[in-house]
Amino acid sequence: MMKFPKQNFIFLVGGIVIHVGDIGVNFWVASKYFCEGQYCWGILILCFRGLSSVVIQLFSYEWFKNDCENPNPEKLKWIFLVHFFHCGIFIRYWFALKYGYQAAFKQNSNGAVSETEDHNAIHKQAIDIMTDICMLKVFKTFLESTPQLFIQIYILMDHDTTSFCQYAAIILSFCGISYSMVDYQISLRKSLPAKDEFHVLSKLVYLFYKLFTITSWILSISLITLLSVRSSLFLLILLWSCGFCWTLKQHTTFCKSKVMEYLYRTVVGIIIIFTFFNIKGTKTKVCISTYYATHILLTLAVLFIYLFWKPCFTKEIHFTIVGIITIVSLVLGIIFLLVYYRYFHPTVYCRQQTCSDEADGESGQKDRVEVGRFQNFIMQ
Secondary structure: OOOOOHHHHHHHHHHHHHHHHHHHHHHHHHHHHHHOOOHHHHHHHHHHHHHHHHHHHHHHHHHHHHHOOOOOHHHHHHHHHHHHOOOHHHHHHHHHHHHHHHHHHOOOOOOOHHHHHHHHHHHHHHHHHHHHHHHHHHHHHHHHHHHHHHHHHHHHHHOOOOOHHHHHHHHHHHHHHHHHHHHHHHHHHHHOOOOOOOOHHHHHHHHHHHHHHHHHHHHHHHHHHHHOHHHHHHHHHHHHHHHHHHHHHHOOOOOOOHHHHHHHHHHHHHHHHHOOOOOOOOOOHHHHHHHHHHHHHHHHHHHHHHHHOOHHHHOOHHHHHHHHHHHHHHHHHHHHHHHHHHHHOOOOOHHHOHHHHHHHOHHHHHHHHHHHHHHHOOOO
C-alpha cells in the first residue's frame, strides 16, 4: 500500500520555499551581471530561466488536460491562464499541500472498507502529484540549473577574480542537481508498486553515483569550452543529437500528443548530455556501459590535450584544482555506479510482472493503466 508520511509533507513545504528562493536567486544573479556591465552573462541566465519555465508550463498544462476524465472548458481555461503566466507549478504545489496534508495528518478512526480505500486513494493522489512535481524539477534542473552552473564554472576559470562564495555556490549547485534526481527516483518508486523501496543506503549510493559522474562530466565540458567555445558547442550538439536519436529508437510513449512527445524527446536528449537514464524500463547494460565509457574517454582526452598541447594552462591553480576534482570524481562516480547496479538496482519493472498479471487478471491490467505516464519515465 502506498504511503505519504508526515516527513514527505515537511519536505514538500521545504521544496516550495526552495523553489521560490531559487527564482529570486536567478534574478539576483542576472541583475548582478547587468550592474557589472556583463550583459551577455545576464541575458544567458535569464534565457535559460525562461526556456525551462516555458517547457515546464507546457508539460504541466498537458498533464492537467490528460488527467481530466471529463474536462470542464471553464476550468481548463482558468488553468491555461495560470500556466500562461508561468505559475502552473504553484497550482501543483497547492494540490500537493492539500492531498499531502490529508494523507499525512488525517487518519481514519474506524476500519470501514470504503473509508480505508478512500484514505489509500488520497495517499496515491498525494504521491502522484509529488511525482509530477519531481519530474518537472528534473526538467528544470537540466534546462536551467545545469547550464547556469556550467556558465558559473566557465566564468570562474576564465577570470582571475574568485571568491569563497563562488566556490560554495558551485558545490551547492552540484549537490542540488544530484539531489533532485534522487528525489525524483524516490517519488517514482513510491508511485510504481512494482518498484523496490528506496532505502537509506541505496539512496546514498545513488546520490554519490550521480553527484560524482555529473561533476566530472560538467568539469570536462568546462575545460573543453575554455580551450574552444566552438568545439564545446559542437560536442554538445553532437551529444544531444545522439541522445535524441536514441529516444526516437526507443519509441517512447510518454505523451498523448505527438507534438509534446517530440518535445519530451528533445528534453530527454538534453538530459542525456549530462547523465544517463532509462526511459523505457528495460535492460540497458550495453547502453549505460557505452555511455559512461564514452564519458571516460572524452574526459581523459581533454586532460591529455591540456597536458601535452596546452602546458601553459596546467601551471594555473584553476586547472590543477579542476583537473584533480575531475579525475577523483570520475573514479568515485564509476565505483558508486558499479556498486549501485550490482547491489541496489531494481531488477523487476512494472511491465515485466507477467506472473502477477496472470494472477490478478483484470485488476493487474487496471493497475498498469493507472500508473500512466510514470511507467514510461523510469530513471536509472
